[in-house]
Amino acid sequence: DAMVIQNPRYQVTQFGKPVTLSCSQTLNHNVMYWYQQKSSQAPKLLFHYYDKDFNNEADTPDNFQSRRPNTSFCFLDIRSPGLGDAAMYLCATQAGQGLVETQYFGPGTRLLVL
Amino acid sequence: QKEVEQNSGPLSVPEGAIASLNCTYSDRVSQSFFWYRQYSGKSPELIMSIYSNGDKEDGRFTAQLNKASQYVSLLIRDSQPSDSATYLCAVSGSARQLTFGSGTQLTVLP
Numbered sequence: 001d002a003m004v005i006q007n008p009r010y011q012v013t014q015f016g017k018p019v020t021l022s023c024s025q026t027l028n029h030n031v032m033y034w035y036q037q038k039s040s041q042a043p044k045l046l047f048h049y050y051d052k053d054f055n056n057e058a059d060t061p062d063n064f065q066s067r068r069p070n071t072s073f074c075f076l077d078i079r080s081p082g083l084g085d086a087a088m089y090l091c092a093t094q095a096g097q098g099l100v101e102t103q104y105f106g107p108g109t110r111l112l113v114l
Numbered sequence: 115q116k117e118v119e120q121n122s123g124p125l126s127v128p129e130g131a132i133a134s135l136n137c138t139y140s141d142r143v144s145q146s147f148f149w150y151r152q153y154s155g156k157s158p159e160l161i162m163s164i165y166s167n168g169d170k171e172d173g174r175f176t177a178q179l180n181k182a183s184q185y186v187s188l189l190i191r192d193s194q195p196s197d198s199a200t201y202l203c204a205v206s207g208s209a210r211q212l213t214f215g216s217g218t219q220l221t222v223l224p
Binding site for chain 1: 118122146148150155156157158159160163202211212214215216217
């Protein structure tokens with residue numbers, strides 16, 4: 001059974017048209033992450049939540065926002081997508097912030113901006 | 115200087131050979147080290163974690179950690195074509211966040 005679910009798997013949007021990506025988890029993990037990964041690059045951390053505490057990476061553009069209405073769900077909003085925002089967006093969860101905790105990734109949402 | 119460095123490859127090995135993947139990191143207080151496998155167009159999948167100096171074996175995979183040299187490696191024995199993927203090294207440091215390398219692309223030739 002899928003433990004970290006992302007929807008949609010593929011998203012096509014137009015330049016400047018807002019888009020929302022969703023992530024849900026059945027693991028009851030406290031920590032959730034959003035990463036952006038471009039082709040042949042490392043995943044880049046955008047945000048993370050420890051429970052409801054939101055943490056924004058310093059270099060995450062203002063164009064990206066996130067919401068976590070409850071433990072199970074987390075959303076990534078891109079207010080005005082540009083061509084450079086085309087990427088795979090990965091959601092990951094982690095039980096806690098201990099040193100030996102493992103991150104579990106969802107299948108990702110591939111975003112195409114036309 | 116990149117925080118986590120890997121040879122981008124591509125690394126090609128014949129089927130049945132040992133594939134050796136290397137990773138260096140810059141944060142001396144790093145405590146946790148992970149290897150993820152990522153097939154093209156898919157999300158990363160955890161294959162090994164290691165926290166102490168030395169070797170850790172799991173099936174055909176062996177992770178090796180040397181904190182003094184700030185070096186972690188992954189050995190894949192009896193490589194199979196299904197092992198062909200990008201292997202991401204990830205390090206959890208002082209900020210308790212994972213920092214990923216850009217990955218090494220491995221191709222196992224039948």
